[in-house]
Amino acid sequence: MIFSAAVVLLGMLVSTSASGTGTSLDPCVPDDCGIGATSCVFDVKLVAVGNAVAYFEFDACPGVQQPTLGLKRDVTYRFNQYDSTNIMHPLGLAYYTDGAHNDVEELEPTIVPPGTTSSCDTNNGCPAPMYYQGETFQGNFVASGGGGADFGLDAYEPFFKYPDFAWGGPDAGPNTIPAVSPSGVAVTAPLNWNMRITQTATDFDQDFFYFCHIHTGMSGRIKQLAADGTILSPNDFPALFPASLYPAPEYKVVSTGQEQICGTVGLNTFFEDTHNGKCPTSFICTEGLSFDTESANFNECLDAMDCAMQFNMIIVPNATDPIVTFVHSMVPHHINAIQMCKTLMQTGLEDDAFLALCWNIVNTQSLQIMEMNEYLASNSIPEGSAKCFDTPAAALAGSANNNGNSEPFSNQEPFFISITVFVAATFVVAVGSFFAARRYFEGNEEANVVGGKSVKMVDDNAL
Numbered sequence: 001m002i003f004s005a006a007v008v009l010l011g012m013l014v015s016t017s018a019s020g021t022g023t024s025l026d027p028c029v030p031d032d033c034g035i036g037a038t039s040c041v042f043d044v045k046l047v048a049v050g051n052a053v054a055y056f057e058f059d060a061c062p063g064v065q066q067p068t069l070g071l072k073r074d075v076t077y078r079f080n081q082y083d084s085t086n087i088m089h090p091l092g093l094a095y096y097t098d099g100a101h102n103d104v105e106e107l108e109p110t111i112v113p114p115g116t117t118s119s120c121d122t123n124n125g126c127p128a129p130m131y132y133q134g135e136t137f138q139g140n141f142v143a144s145g146g147g148g149a150d151f152g153l154d155a156y157e158p159f160f161k162y163p164d165f166a167w168g169g170p171d172a173g174p175n176t177i178p179a180v181s182p183s184g185v186a187v188t189a190p191l192n193w194n195m196r197i198t199q200t201a202t203d204f205d206q207d208f209f210y211f212c213h214i215h216t217g218m219s220g221r222i223k224q225l226a227a228d229g230t231i232l233s234p235n236d237f238p239a240l241f242p243a244s245l246y247p248a249p250e251y252k253v254v255s256t257g258q259e260q261i262c263g264t265v266g267l268n269t270f271f272e273d274t275h276n277g278k279c280p281t282s283f284i285c286t287e288g289l290s291f292d293t294e295s296a297n298f299n300e301c302l303d304a305m306d307c308a309m310q311f312n313m314i315i316v317p318n319a320t321d322p323i324v325t326f327v328h329s330m331v332p333h334h335i336n337a338i339q340m341c342k343t344l345m346q347t348g349l350e351d352d353a354f355l356a357l358c359w360n361i362v363n364t365q366s367l368q369i370m371e372m373n374e375y376l377a378s379n380s381i382p383e384g385s386a387k388c389f390d391t392p393a394a395a396l397a398g399s400a401n402n403n404g405n406s407e408p409f410s411n412q413e414p415f416f417i418s419i420t421v422f423v424a425a426t427f428v429v430a431v432g433s434f435f436a437a438r439r440y441f442e443g444n445e446e447a448n449v450v451g452g453k454s455v456k457m458v459d460d461n462a463l
């Protein structure tokens, strides 16, 4: 009895210390990566849960959204992107969140790690990911100056945009062989894409990040470890998803609370019949009917996300630019498609055709959201339009603007509400424009601080 308890306890200790829990205090490390190991392996796949797209999952710490990884200096880590869920998600490494998506530096042979005095750039020797197909290096980089700075990304990344038959379908395991490469070259070896990193800069202890070269918002932290596993830089620096760059909360949150049954983020205040005053009606009619648990969960999620979409699509249109109005309306619409698919996958979806369909929706529509938001950014327009509820009506009602929560409108039509708000706003402007404008800007400022002015699929109060 005592013996078996000791064995169980030992087993727990070993399994905990071997792989970590994926937090900053207890980073995720490969199982085979003890003291003295010189090469370690992470198997990578993606799970369509949480944040804007999906999260990278590492076999060493399954189920952890956006896990923090632990990497030792001078040890070579191999990230196997064999699983077909890696399609559209070539893994990169950057010194700051999201790398080139934010015009910040990535790990490259010619980029000196920030805060160091290294001259690694003179011989292409700075720490950088190296991209492989199986055992074949895809670049022409040779350490210590030979060959140039090509570390293989230009060959690697295009394959990840390739149709999924290159991977053999959603459950195919190791990559299968496509007929031709994206550049038209016949491919005869298994794909087995993998990225490898050996961090050799001795004066660089700071955290860095993994990210997706195609999608923003999928970054996770990497903490550097000493040979014995001690964390070199206990502070979480630089920030992951700094608020200045990521006002939209969906990028930086994992599913919590009720929304976990949906696999989404941002739904927690849109549930139940009342939808917290955000929607006038139920989007599903379940009265008198009975459902199994899976279906009941799906229905509840659908109701919440449909309310969120409607709530976020009631917007103030742009006076001169229909594209702006289109983007402000289409982004919540796309988010709904993505969320519906995440929720369908959460039901334990096993239908291969629907799995492929849903991954396609998640990957491509999130990319389209990025593209649409780029139009706004290039015109210096905030991602989230002013919503009809972000008007002086809240000031008129004498309560703080918190995106309509102070104005529950159950049993009324949104159109009617919009008209009412419009009339009220006009009245306020006419009577006291200075007062109204001041309250308006105060209200917007508060909303931005709390939850961001972006696509607003997340209710501010949820955070």
Ligand SMILES: *[C@@H]1O[C@H](CO)[C@@H](O)[C@H](O)[C@H]1NC(C)=O
Binding pocket: 318, 319, 320, 321, 324, 379, 381, 382
């Ligand atoms: C409306 O669109 C135009 C053109 O893209 C832009 O300059 C303007 O700032 C937009 N207005 C608002 C309120 O976003």
